[in-house]
Amino acid sequence: MYRLLFGLLLCVSMTTYADSSSKYTYDNALQLHKQGDNKTAIIYLRNVLSNTPDNLAAQILYGQILLQQQLFAEALNVFEGALTDGADINLISDELSYLYLLSRQKNKLQEMLKYGELRQPQKFNWLLVSASLDLQTNDLEQARSTLKTAATLFPQNVNLLNAQAELALAEKAEDRAAELLAQSLQLEPNNSATLLQLGHLAFIQKRYPAAIAHYQTGLALDPNNPLLLRAISTVQFLTGQLGDARNALEQLSSMGLDDAYLRFALPMVTALQDKTAVNESIQTLHADLIGMPAEYFKAEPDKLFLRATLHYLNNNEFLAIEDFNNYLQLKPNDLNAIDIVANYYIRNELVGTAVKFLDDNKAYIKDYAPLQLQHALLAIKQQRPYVAQQMLTEMRARFPDNAEMAALDAELKRQTLGPAAALAYLSDSPFTAEPSVLLSKTLLAKDLNDFPRARDFAQQLLALQPEDPTYRNIYAGILVSSGDLTEAEKQLTQLLQAKPDFFPGQLTQANLLILQRDFVAAAKLLKQLIELQPQNDTLQVLQAQVELQTNNSEQAVERLVKIVNRQHHRPSLNLLLAHYFSVNKQKEALGLIQRSLRREFMAKDLLLLEANTLITLNQITEAQEKVSQFAQLADLNDNHYYELGLLQKRLERYADASNSFATAIKLAPDNLIYDYELINLQLDTTQLKQAEQRLQQLAQRQVRSADYYLLAGMLAEQQQNPELAFKNYSKSIEQNPRFQRAWGMAYELSRQATFNERFTTLAQQHLQLQPNDFWVKRLLAEHHINHQQWPEASTLYQQLLAAGSFTDDAFLQNNLANALFTSDPALALQHAAKANQLRRNEPLILTTYAKALLQNQQADQALAVLYQAYAQQSSNNEINLLLAETLVSLQRATEAKPYIDAVRQNATDAATRERVAALLARLAQ
Secondary structure, eight states, X not given: OOOHHHHHHTOOOOOOOOOOTTTSOHHHHHHHHHTTOHHHHHHHHHHHHHHOTTOHHHHHHHHHHHHHTTOHHHXXXXXXXXXXXXXXXXXXXXXXXXHHHHHTOHHHHHHGGGGOOOOHHHHHHHHHXXXXXXXXXXXXXXXXXXXXHHHHHOSSOHHHHHHHHHHHHHTTOHHHHHHHHHHHHHHOTTOHHHHHHHHHHHHHXXXXXXXXXXXXXXXXXXXXXXXXXXXXXXXXXXXTOHHHHHHHHHHHHTTTOOOHHHXXXXXXXXXXXHTTOOOTHHHHHHHHHTTOOGGGGSSOHHHHXXXXXXXHHTTOHHHHHHHHHHHHHHSTTOHHHHHHHHHHHHHTTOHHHHXXXXXXXXXXXXXXXXXXXXXXXXXXXXTOHHHHHHHHHHHHHHOTTOHHHHHHHHHHHHHHHOHHHHHHHHHTOTTTTSHHHHHHHHXXXXXXXXXXXXXXXXXXXXXXXXXXXXXXHHHHHHHHHHTOHHHHHHHHHHHHHXXXXXXXXXXXXXXXXXXXXXXXXXXXHHHHHHHHOTTOHHHHHHHHHHHHHTTOHHHHHHHHHHHHHHSOOHHHHHHHHHHHHHTTOHHHHHHHHHHHHHHSTTOHHHHHHHHHHHHHTTOHHHHHHHHHHHHTOSSOOHHHHHHHHHHHHHTTOHHHHHHHHHHHHHHOTTOHHHHHHHHHHHHHTTOHHHHHHHHHHHHHTTOOOHHHHHHHHHHHHHTTOHHHHHHHHHHHHHHOTTOHHHHHHHHHHTTSGGGHHHHHHHHHHHHHHOTTOHHHHHHHHHHXXXXXXXXXXXXXXXXXXXXXXXXXXXXXXXXXXXXXXXTOHHHHHHHHHHHHHHSTTOHHHHHHHHHHHHHTTOHHHHHXXXXXXXXXXXXXXXXXXXXXXXXXXXXOHHHHHHHHHHHHHHOOSHHXXXXXXXXXXXXXX
């Protein structure tokens, strides 16, 4: 087990959270919402939900606020969570119906009915949305039937009239639509839905200025209505008003809506606007092509392809796919159209339809590797591994000399068997010198954290194409991940001098700056990059990393939660979980993990993390069950057994853990991490002979890594050989200067006077090369404190504060106060007061604060502080002694005697007994 005291002493930055349960309540959040302070209301609701995730009222209010803020994806996620947690469907059916309309999820709209019977108003609204979605899929009969049912509930209703007008427009009954909309206007002149349909009518009649006028009037009433924004952007695009169209599309994009309309329209409008010209024939083509039967295009199938694209622009993906399918009847070998249709089926999770479509087009994709691979992947998704394997065999036979196919085959193996199996497959490949294979091997080795091999592959790749910025950036990224920051900086400097605007290189540079703890420079670079790509979630995650390191965790969490609520974004999820763990918000972390498992039901890494968190929360029985279930899963790879072993070790199932590590070693004998962990387990369970034998085996394999020397040092310590232990820890640090665990072990040994100067020399030499390694600088300062070298300690602490590091760390402020007692009592008091401000009611900090007050002749104030400390730790000899000494100095000897007696009964060390004797002597005078 690692030393608990060391972990407490060296905690980098701790943020404490007071118990605010009385403040963060649903009622207070509701009041804030009513007052219009939604930003604060959201903070309150998140706190409520972090403590009580199943609070349905809080979930619903949270979803409603998100919906008001046009955060549709986040709102949908919250409402669906509330529904599965047991919310009354009638309370949220209107919101869910609207969100399903926006996201065009007809199946989910139908599934709402299984959660309970809708009351009449909710049923009516649900029917109108169902009809609208029917029209989007061109199912006019179903829409007509649905609206008839709705009319039996509320026959004289504006929304019903608008829906009936929408159906009339789909049926090309323009007069009927106009009549219905006129009735709607009489009932409610300023209804945005009515204005939307009036705009549609004008659009169909090619009265484009009138259509835009109706849409603009609607937007004046409802500025963020996505249906109106979609509609007006279409007309603006077709009439050449590209700037206005682009503004509307970008506004839609900021709402988190991701549909085919945006995917086609925004890039097209942007491209046309950048060329500052528009082909007026687009408008003519649109008028000519819409409404023509598919047979019309037999002689000119390319026009049918164009019409399919125009359907996307007109907000009708169903008709677009229908046209693409008809187009393929005319030009069956067009891979572009095949790719679009296949990806539509895959994206909408129509797996069976996608497989049949690819089966039908097998002859045309036989020479197109990406779709071949998709075909195989879909077969695996359908749990048909033999079919997928047969496909792969045929692919490899058809592409025996295709290095890219080998790389794709390896990617498939990575997804099904894991990165180790994929790398082993490529190691036997005849295409070892091909860029695509080398690139795959590089990334696979990186996935396995095998940085020496990843670095070697990347160097080979770079040697083949030294001018390729992507390859140099990958090499730099591996250097960053492996901790070789100096060489990474050289590579990035070379890359960005040649290509200063190369975005992936700038991204890697931001990563490097964060690891170098140069947060000011990182923040500046990220601000520039985010201005270029505000929707880039990778940038947002890096920005959150900077915020977490610069005491702006609230903004970082808000940033990450926004991403995670919008989509299942693993980097955001991982960083948010890491933050929750770092501030001991285990319950929040568990809730986030279990919520994520709803989206990735069998994600093994999340299952492992769930079990790990349950152990931390001391839910041992449930954790035992999760671990046992995980051990029974099929297709476990070497890393899974490794993680399983770590959990079994935490549960003190040492024999199981040893077996798991041994299995991982068998599956991946070249991955030394597994050997290291098994040796570590043997050391923890005092199996010294077995640990020594395994270390000898590693030595025979010429292993001389930082981990090897660390473990050798730990073995030497247990064998009562501290000299050899310190030597090995020093070698470990020499191999990896930023190996904090090795530094920590050496630091612990340096408490002995024998190693005092040697540790100081080791740390100072490192800091000469890495002056910004604030962690080691902090460690050296703690070392000086241990040996009462006050001037050296105070100098280092003040350097850290001047550099902006650990400014909010209460224990650093506390230690600096101790170091300044003899040289500058007034300054010592300032830092002691700051420490107490940062961390209230901490006995150690209160004791230092009291000493500082006493040093500055403020005995009365010191006494009050000591009483606070005594309330926390009444048996602490130091606190009792200080209380007695302070009371005596204030001539309150009678009050001092109980504290003196308490110390006399418990004191064992000579120094304390001497202080007691001196105090008693003063009382006897």
